[in-house]
Amino acid sequence: MISFQATSPLFLIAGGGDYPRLVIEGARKAGVSRIVMAAFEGETKSDLAGMVDAVEWMRVGQMARLLDAAKKSGASRSLMAGQIAPSHLFNLRPDFKALVLLAKLKERNAETLFGAVACELEKVGVGLVSATTYLDEHLATPGLIAGPRLKARFLSDLDFGFRIAKEISRLDIGQTVLVKNGTILAVEAFEGTNEAIRRGGALGRGSATLVKVSKPGQDMRFDVPVIGTRTLEVAAEAGIHAVGVEAGATLLLDRLKVCAEAARLGISLHGQ
Numbered sequence: 355m356i357s358f359q360a361t362s363p364l365f366l367i368a369g370g371g372d373y374p375r376l377v378i379e380g381a382r383k384a385g386v387s388r389i390v391m392a393a394f395e396g397e398t399k400s401d402l403a404g405m406v407d408a409v410e411w412m413r414v415g416q417m418a419r420l421l422d423a424a425k426k427s428g429a430s431r432s433l434m435a436g437q438i439a440p441s442h443l444f445n446l447r448p449d450f451k452a453l454v455l456l457a458k459l460k461e462r463n464a465e466t467l468f469g470a471v472a473c474e475l476e477k478v479g480v481g482l483v484s485a486t487t488y489l490d491e492h493l494a495t496p497g498l499i500a501g502p503r504l505k506a507r508f509l510s511d512l513d514f515g516f517r518i519a520k521e522i523s524r525l526d527i528g529q530t531v532l533v534k535n536g537t538i539l540a541v542e543a544f545e546g547t548n549e550a551i552r553r554g555g556a557l558g559r560g561s562a563t564l565v566k567v568s569k570p571g572q573d574m575r576f577d578v579p580v581i582g583t584r585t586l587e588v589a590a591e592a593g594i595h596a597v598g599v600e601a602g603a604t605l606l607l608d609r610l611k612v613c614a615e616a617a618r619l620g621i622s623l624h625g626q
Contacts, residue, residue, distance in 0.1 A: 361385040365429040365480055366406065367420070369436025370397045376608050377435045378405045380488030390427035392420055398436065417451040417474065424480040432480045433487055434468070434576045468576035484574040486605060494604040494625040500613035501622040504596055508563055508622065511536065512598040515565030516626045523569040529579060530566045534558045548588045555592020563596040564589055568603040582607040583615045590619040601625035
C-alpha cells in the first residue's frame, strides 16, 4: 500500500458538480500546498482550474492520458470526486488503454470499472484514497441534522427503512427505500434515486420517509452515498417529510446548503 502524508501533493480526478470544489477547499484547509487536477471536457466545471496548481484537460475515456498525468503530477495519492457516469469512462471514445481494461472485466459496473482505474493508478505509484478525505465536516452525523424534530412514527419508519435498505444494498439492487407506516413503498433499482423517490412519494400520497445507506463493504474511494439540495427538492415535491442517511458514511454536498434547504422545505434530515 502506498503511504502518504495528509499535506503531501494531491492528484484530483474531478468530475462534475460541486464535489471537487469541496475537496479542493478541504485540502487547502488541511495544508495541501500542491493540487494537480485531471479535468474532463463536458464534465468538470471550468472555474475549478483557478483553484488548483495545475490542470490537465482530457476526454472521458482517455485512460492513458489520465495515468500519464497522474505519474507526472508528483503526487503519491489521488482522489476521485464528482459525477462521471461509469459507462462514460469507456463508451465515450475510449482509448486503447481503456479498451484493454474493459476487455479484462467479467462484470461491468461502477465497482469493477472504477476498481480497475484504481489498480492502474496504483501501478504508476499514485494510490487512490477515500473520496471523503478532507470532507469530515460534510459527513452526516448521528441524530437530527436539520429540519423539524421527528415524530415517533417517522423515527420508527427510519429504523425499519434502514434495515431494509441495508439488505437491498447488500444484494446490490439499490441503496434507497421509501417507507410509510412500516410498509416499503419503493426500492431503488436501475432507475436511480430521484425516480425511486417520485415513485414512492406517489404511493405515499404526500407522506413518506426516505432512507439512503451505503452498501456493506462499500469502496469509499469511488462510491460514496451523497445527499444534495437537488435530492431534497425532489423529495419535497414527492411529499417526503423525513430523510434518513447513514451517519459517517454519507456526504451532505455541501452541508451548510443542504441543512438550509432541509429547513426551508420542512424536511427532517436524520443520521442513523
